[in-house]
Amino acid sequence: MILSFWLMIVLIAYTFIGYGLLLYVLNKINYFFWGKKNSISKNDGPSVTVIVTAFNEAYIIEEKIINTLALIYPKQSVQYIFITDGSSDETASIVAKYPSIKGMHLDERNGKIAAVQRAMKEIETEVVVFTDANAMLNKEALMNICRHYLDPKVGAVAGEKRVLIDDHSDATAGEGFYWKYESTLKQWEADLYTVVGAAGELYSIRTSLYQPIEQDTILDDFMISINIALQGYSVVYEPEAFATETSSANTQEELKRKIRIAAGGIQSTIRLWRLLVPFKNPILTFQFISHRILRWVVAPTLMVLAFFLNMALVEQKGIYSVYGLLFLVQLSFYVVAIIGFVLEKQHVKLQLKAFFIPYYFCLINYAMIAGAYRYFFTKQSVLWEKAKRKRPI
Numbered sequence: 134m135i136l137s138f139w140l141m142i143v144l145i146a147y148t149f150i151g152y153g154l155l156l157y158v159l160n161k162i163n164y165f166f167w168g169k170k171n172s173i174s175k176n177d178g179p180s181v182t183v184i185v186t187a188f189n190e191a192y193i194i195e196e197k198i199i200n201t202l203a204l205i206y207p208k209q210s211v212q213y214i215f216i217t218d219g220s221s222d223e224t225a226s227i228v229a230k231y232p233s234i235k236g237m238h239l240d241e242r243n244g245k246i247a248a249v250q251r252a253m254k255e256i257e258t259e260v261v262v263f264t265d266a267n268a269m270l271n272k273e274a275l276m277n278i279c280r281h282y283l284d285p286k287v288g289a290v291a292g293e294k295r296v297l298i299d300d301h302s303d304a305t306a307g308e309g310f311y312w313k314y315e316s317t318l319k320q321w322e323a324d325l326y327t328v329v330g331a332a333g334e335l336y337s338i339r340t341s342l343y344q345p346i347e348q349d350t351i352l353d354d355f356m357i358s359i360n361i362a363l364q365g366y367s368v369v370y371e372p373e374a375f376a377t378e379t380s381s382a383n384t385q386e387e388l389k390r391k392i393r394i395a396a397g398g399i400q401s402t403i404r405l406w407r408l409l410v411p412f413k414n415p416i417l418t419f420q421f422i423s424h425r426i427l428r429w430v431v432a433p434t435l436m437v438l439a440f441f442l443n444m445a446l447v448e449q450k451g452i453y454s455v456y457g458l459l460f461l462v463q464l465s466f467y468v469v470a471i472i473g474f475v476l477e478k479q480h481v482k483l484q485l486k487a488f489f490i491p492y493y494f495c496l497i498n499y500a501m502i503a504g505a506y507r508y509f510f511t512k513q514s515v516l517w518e519k520a521k522r523k524r525p526i
Contacts, residue, residue: 198234443463
C-alpha cells in the first residue's frame with residue numbers, strides 16, 4: 134500500500150509539475166551544448182489560405198471578418214474561406230457581403246471536421262491557417278506564422294491562445310492561468326522537439342502534409358497537427374501569433390467544454406496507440422505520454438485514489454507521520470477548491486484570481502473522468518455544443 138501511494142504521488146507530481154521542469158532542464162542542456170535555434174527572418178512567406186469555421190456566430194462574425202481582413206500579409210498571397218455549414222442565423226449572409234471572402238455553406242450541419250475537409254479539397258496555397266470565429270488575431274499573426282515555413286523541416290505552426298480575464302474575476306480566472314501554463318509547456322516542447330497538438334483557436338499546416346481524419350473525430354485540431362509530427366516534421370510554437378478570446382461565461386459552460394475535450398482525448402489516445410511504442414519516435418512518444426496520456430487518462434483517477442489511500446495510511450501510521458502531513462496538504466487544497474465552488478455559486482468576484490485556481494484545477498480533472506465515462510458509456514457527438522462565453526471586456 135505504501136509503495137502504491139508513493140508511486141501515485143510521484144506520477145501526479147510529474148504530470149502537473151515535473152514534466153514542465155524536466156522540459157526546462159533538457160532545454161537548458163540543449164542550449165548549453167548546441168545553442169538556441171536560429172530565428173527565422175520575416176521575409177516574404179508562402180501563399181496562405183485562412184479558414185474560419187462558424188456555426189450561428191452572427192453576433193461576432195463581422196468583427197471576425199474585419200479582424201481577419203486586417204491581418205498583415207501580401208494581398209496577392211492570401212485567400213480567405215469562411216465555412217458556415219448548418220448556421221440558421223445571419224452568419225452566412227453577413228459573410229456574403231464581403232467579396233474578398235469565399236463563403237462556403239451547406240444547410241446541413243455535419244460537424245467541423247466535415248466542413249474543414251470539404252474546404253481542403255479547394256485549397257491551392259502552400260499553407261493553411263485555421264482559426265475560430267470567436268478568436269481575434271493580432272495583426273502580425275500571419276507574418277509570424279508563415280515565416281517559419283521557410284524552413285522545410287517545419288510542417289505546422291501552433292499559435293498561442295490567450296484568454297481575457299477581467300480584474301475582478303470569478304472562477305473562470307483559472308482558464309486564463311491554465312492557458313498561460315499550457316503556452317509555456319508548448320514553447321518548451323517546441324524548443325526540445327515538437328508541440329504535441331495545436332489549439333484550434335489558431336494553428337497552421339503545410340497543405341501538402343494534410344491527411345484526412347475520421348469524420349467522427351472530436352479533437353480535429355489535435356489530430357490534424359499530431360499527424361504532421363508523425364510524418365517526421367516539426368510543429369513549432371509561435372507566441373507572437375496569438376488568438377484572443379474571452380473566458381467561458383461560467384464554470385458550467387467551461388465544464389461542458391472540458392468534458393467534450395476529455396472525451397476527445399480518450400478517442401485520440403486510442404487512435405494513436407502506435408505512438409505509445411517508443412522505437413520509431415522516442416522523443417515524440419515521451420512528450421505524448423507526459424503531456425497527454427498522463428493528464429487525460431492517468432492523473433485524474435490517481436488523484437482520487439491517492440486521497441483515500443492517504444486517509445488509510447494516516448489511520449495506520451498516525452496523524453503525526455509524513456502521511457498525516459500529506460493528507461493535511463491534500464485536504465487543505467480541496468477545502469480551498471470547495472470554497473471557490475461556493476463563491477462561484479454565490480456569484481462572488483474577487484480581485485485575487487489565484488484563489489479560484491484550486492477549484493478550476495479540480496473542475497478540469499473531474500471533467501477528464503466525466504469525459505472518459507461519456508466516451509465509453511454514452512455517445513459523444515462530433516457536433517460541438519458551443520459553450521457560452523463572456524462578452525468582450
